[in-house]
Amino acid sequence: MSSEQSGEFHRIRRLPPYVFAEVNSAKAKARTAGEDIIDLGMGNPDSPTPRHIVEKLIETVQDPRSHRYSVSAGIPGLRRALAAYYRRRFDVDLNPETEVVATLGSKEGLANLASAITSPGDTILVPNPSYPIHQFGFIIAGAGVRSVPATPDDEMLRALDRAGRASVPKPTALIVNFPSNPTAHMADLDFYREIVAFARRHEIWVMSDLAYAEIYFDDKPPPSILQVPGAKDIAVEFTSLSKTYSMPGWRMGFAAGNPRLIHALTRMKSYLDYGAFTPIQVAAVAALTGPQECVAEMRALYKDRRDVLIKGLLGAGWDMPMPDGSMFAWAPIPPRYASLGSVEFSKLLLARAKVAVSPGLGFGEQGEGYVRIALVENNHRLRQAVRNIRAFLQAGSNVAEDVAKQPAVAK
Secondary structure, eight states: OOHHHHSOOHHHHTSOOOTTHHHHHHHHHHHHTTOOOEEOSSOOOOSOOOHHHHHHHHHHHTSGGGGSOOOTTOOHHHHHHHHHHHHHHHOOOOOTTTSEEEESHHHHHHHHHHHHHOOTTOEEEEESSOOHHHHHHHHHTTOEEEEEOSSSSHHHHHHHHHHHHHOSSOEEEEEEESSOTTTOOOOOHHHHHHHHHHHHHHTOEEEEEOTTTTOBSSSOOOOOGGGSTTGGGTEEEEEESTTTTTOGGGOOEEEEEOHHHHHHHHHHHHHHOOOSOHHHHHHHHHHHHSOOHHHHHHHHHHHHHHHHHHHHHHHTTOOOOOOSBSSEEEEEOOGGGGGGOHHHHHHHHHHHHOEEOEEGGGGOGGGTTEEEEEOOSOHHHHHHHHHHHHHHHHHOOSSGGGGGGSOOOOO
16 A cells, blocks of 8 residues: 555545544533533524425325436426525525525535635635634635634725735635624625625625524524625525524525526536435425414524523623524633633533533634534523533632532532
8 A cells, every 4th residue: 555545635634633523522422421411512403394394395205206316406496486585585686597506505505616616726715713614615625715804894804805915826715604603793784795895806706604594683684695786796695494494404505696606516516416305305495485484483482592591601600792693602711711722611511511512613713712502402401501501610710720620510
């Protein structure tokens, strides 16, 4: 076996060790030992998919014709339903034939579009911290990543301008994600106008991840970048049914916008998959075109959970911002534990409070000093998590070096 064969494959070498692995391993070990772990780590919706969507799946799967290969780009009715959603929600017109493609969740779409448009050595602008696929989809494709601030403000715009003028080679694409995973930051339409102007000025593609479009907690629904005049000249947007309709395991998402980018993704997918199982696509049509009360109920559920968790943790002495959207809280590590770092603090919280969270370092080096808390347990369990964390914080010493001496939280 040659030295190349005995080493790691080239693309795998570009992927760093999985930061979440240590916490996941500790969580699995604790559960194997019979411990009751409240898992607020993965953003995995726990509510059942609305009944009318499930019933449409069951109805469709009874037809043997639906068991055959499907359409990689999405059945026509599904692409029309997504276009109708954009018209209804954002007042944006989309051609379902040339400006919409169905994906196996937004994550698959982002990764395959990265492969379709990236040449080795390209420079991509990615907020830091951000959802891992935002940068690693391009890194796997051979690009280099330049980090920019993750807050939708003047600091980010100034950093983008510097990157657009000074990066070598010139950036080819920019990722934006609001409401943000992990930070829960929100962007308004004025910010997107600045992004579109920047991208048009520097001839840069924009990929907007709008997976949390329907999870917001005030009277201002998050906008789409495609609402900005001229955005379709340079932008494509990814959406998903996973959070909106509690359909994470169904793997149903979309890309919409610039026809050239949609064509590139559609062509790439035609070589890689036959699309989602047809009954899932038909059920997705039922989700987008059927009763929408379930979306408002989902939003109210997450808002109620947010209030229970954040107000409870604030009362316990953990200072953190109240998110206005998404299904996450982005929590700075309490000062007395800051020197531990996000991975060790997450492991300590698991061991002492029996609560699993995601270390901020897993979302980029600028996520260090934070943990992401997902609103994926019911209020009873969230109150239990608050009680456990309060006991942990009250038992803690004033110096991080002594945390290993703390007793476990009594159950």
